[in-house]
Amino acid sequence: MESTLDIFVKAIFTENMIFAYFLGMCSYLAVSKTVKTGVGLGLAVVFVLVVTVPMNYLLENYVLKEGALFWLNPEYGLSGSNTIDLSFLSFIMFIAVVASIVQLVEMLVEKFAPALYGALGIFLPLIAVNCSILGGALFMQDRQYSTILDATSFALGSGIGWFIAIVSLAAIREKIRYSNVPPALRGLGITFIVTGLMGMAFMSFMGVEYGKKKEGKVDTAVEGAVKTSQIINVKLEN
C-alpha cells in the first residue's frame, strides 16, 4: 500500500498532470507567456484542486459509489437488498461541484483576501473549465484512494506539479523570445516541442520506485533504460 507521502511525491513528478496526462493543456499553453501570469494561474490551480478534490471525495464515497448511501438506510448498502449505484451521475456531479466551488471561492477570496483576489482574480473563472481540476476528481475516483488524507495529498501534489510545469514553461518562453526560431515554428509550434522536451526530462522520474525497499541498485544507465522500458510496456499492456 502506498503511503500518503508516496502519493504526494508521485503526483508531483511521475504522474505529473501536464507531462504524463496532458491535463489543463489549454490554459497551460495560453497563459504561459510570462512568468507572472504563470505563477498566478499555477497558484489558483493548486488552491482549487486542494478544495475540490476532497469535496468530490466525500461526494463519491457517501453518495455516488455503489452502496455508498448505506448511511441513509442499511438496505441501500453494498450488502443490502436495494443497493443503489449512482456512479453514472459522477461526471455531472463533479463538474457541478467544481463550477460552484470556483464561484464560491471567487466570492470568498474577493471579500476576505482582496490582495489574493488581485493576484488570482482573473484566473479563477478560467479554472472551472480547466481539465486538470475535473481530471483530479476523475483520477481520484479511478484510483480509489482509501482515506480523504490520501486524496488531499494527491490533489496538493498534482497542483504543485502543475505549478512547476507552467512556471518553468513560462520562464523558457520568456527566454525564447531572444532566439532565432524558424518562422513557421514561432509561437505555438516551438511551445509544443519545448513542452515535449520537458516531458522527456520528467520521464526520468518514471523508474523511481515508491513504497518499496531497494532490492539492489541498477548498475548501469543501460539497465536503467531497459527497466524503464519494461515499466512502460507493463503500463501499456494494462
Place this chain on the structure above:
Amino acid sequence: MSVTEEKLKAPSEPLFSKKNKRLIIDPLSENNPITIQVLGICSALAITVQVEQAFWMSVAVIFVMIFGNLVVSLLRNLIPSRVRIIVQLVIVASLVIIVDEMLKAFVPDVSEKLSVFVGLIITNCIIMGRFEAFAMANKPFPSILDAIGNAIGYAWILLVVALVREVLGSGKIWGASIFGSNIPDENGNLSGLYELGYVNNNMMILPPMALIVVGIIIWIQRSMNKGLVEEN
C-alpha cells in the same frame, strides 16, 4: 451524376450556401481547433497511442459537439448570460454521460483504455469554445455545421498523430502488425522487417512524443501557409 440525383440536390442548395460551406471547411485547416486555436489539447494527446482509441474518442467528440451545439443554439435565447457557463457545462455533462454509457456497453475494452479521458470531454475547450463563440449567437442549422467542421478538424489531427505514433511506435495500424511480427516464433525467428533488424521506436509511445508530433504538424502547416505564421 444522373438527372434524378441532381433534382434531389437542387432544393438543398440554399442550405449549403457559400457561407455555410465555409463553416465546415474553415476549421479543417485555416482555423483548425487544435493547431490554430489551441483548443482541446487536454484530452487530445493522451489517447493518441493507438488509432483505435483515437477513432472512438473522435466519434465521442463529434457526437457531443453536434448535439451540444444544437441544444445550446436552441436554448440560446433562454439562457441567462450570468449562469451560461454552468448551463453549458450541464448540457455537455449530460451528453458525455450518454456517450460514456454507450462506449461502456458497445466497446468495453476501448472504454477501459480511455478511462478518465471520456469524462474530460466535458472540459474540452473546443466544445465550450464553440458554445461561447458560435452556438450562443447563431441559429441551429449553422451551429450544427460549425460543430461538424470543428469536430472533424479535431478528429483528423487526432487520427494523424495516432497513426504516426502507432506505426512508428508499435509497428501496427488498428492493432494489426504491418511490418511482420517482432515476437520470435518457436524457432526463435522474427518475420518481416524485424528479421532485417528493424526495431520499433518505443519513444513514440511515450507521452512527450505526442506533443512533438503535433509541433511538427504545426510546423508543416505553417510552412505551407505563410499567413498563419506568428510574431513570436
